[in-house]
Amino acid sequence: MSGTNAGSSLDAELSGLLGAHWITDGSRLEALRGDRSGLIAEGRGIGLAEPADTEQAAAVLRIAAAHGVPIVPRGAGTGLAGGGVVGAGRIALSTARMTEIREIDPVDQVAVVGAGVINGELDRAAREYGLRYAPDPASRAISTIGGNIATNAGGLLCAKYGVTREAVLGLTAVLADGRVLRTGRRSVKGVTGYDLTALLVGSEGTLGVITEATVRLIPRPDVEPVTVGAVLPDLGGALELCRELQAAGQRPALLEIMDARSLAAVTRYLPEADRPGPFAGPLGAGSAAVIVQWDAEGAGAAAERAMRLVDALGGRAIRCDDEAGGERVLGVRRAMNPALPNGTDVLIEDVCVPRSRLAEMYAAIARIEAETGIEIPTAGHAADGNLHPHLSVRAEDRTPGGEIPERVWDAAARVFRAALDLGGTLTGEHGIGVLKARWLRDELGDESFALQRGIRQLFDPRGQLNPDAVFVADDPGANANGDTVP
């Protein structure tokens, strides 16, 4: 956009289209500079557009394209990779008004929903039909279906039911020039053409703005879940227990692991009354935890076997045969987030390795801790091999603006390298966003990087959609597609 006239004409066109839902109020734009990653974008965005539906979203994108102004799609802003932060020269396109659960079909077992529907609300609505929406990020009470799809969010239950990608059948998305794309289907099967639905899942707002989704629902289990929470004398015992639990018998619905530093942080944070069974303490210095749950016929026998294994490994455990008890045990794992929140003091990372290599990943993290002096409490989804190292910022390393210091990023880079060397990935579920864009090529390799950037260019030739995330300009004269801008 150039010149005041262009700016005021953009403003006039968007307020003409959206009325009070074109927002340029300073405090609203200030809040959009951040998300839950701790990243704060430089400067404030131009405005916040809140279209009511796909057609209005398409009109917003057409207007923005005509003025050459980049768009950042925005769900609830709970992202942990900085992909939704809105800085100077950008328009935020929010799905906050697309909150309609248009349809729940118990025969097809699908729901058709607006992108702004909150994950937990969809699951609650599905419950009335005996169904569930399985992808359950820990942010399910606050994050949107559109944001979950854009980041391919995972959660505890993904051990058994798969990540968001497995639950998405079809999408409506608006492309950078305002064209409306409909992908996928609502049938269980279908192989016509390329799978553009899967391509959009995890695209972090760089290929299109998702406005509506057709998602798969599954029957709710008809047995009470059985949960075992165990404290083992050391991390080796916890890893051994995870291996045994996956090697034989029923597949757990969830399987979580916490190392000694994680367990210590949660113990400090949670009152004793909220720490059931062995979590109430006292805990040995190197103690580590495993929480496992089954939700199908035979769950009791699986739990019995788990209790015997814990005993043989010298640990202590609590078993709960109802949902409420299970929730209390899971509360210990869920307390990791509030105990060590992402922000100025902690950088939460998200590596994922083949689960057979979890022990090696933990060993690599311990080496990086010893060599850098940075503490890295690490908990994660053991069944997926997805670990969340919480890199701590030491008081003496704090930066005046509260940004994560380069020293901590250097340690994070070593964690990423270790995951890649073990056949894993930089990010299991949080996405690349802005914060990890500099490591993208390391994982993809040159061929895949170039091909994927070409796909981005095909969808958005001028590099206008979320240009600061995932694929970013490699030099100041280029756009997000890598093309030189005249």
Ligand SMILES: Cc1cc2nc3c(=O)[nH]c(=O)nc-3n(C[C@H](O)[C@H](O)[C@H](O)COP(=O)(O)OP(=O)(O)OC[C@H]3O[C@@H](n4cnc5c(N)ncnc54)[C@H](O)[C@@H]3O)c2cc1C
């Ligand atoms: C306490 C807490 C716990 C969390 N736990 C988990 C967890 O267990 N698993 C997990 O995977 N993540 C977790 N997260 C991270 C976060 O909640 C997820 O990444 C979530 O999917 C983001 O959804 P959102 O609606 O907040 O999207 P935003 O943060 O607004 O956006 C995230 C990204 O998606 C893009 N985007 C958003 N909406 C759209 C759309 N409609 N179309 C196109 N692009 C869009 C944005 O541009 C941005 O790149 C957690 C975060 C917090 C704060």
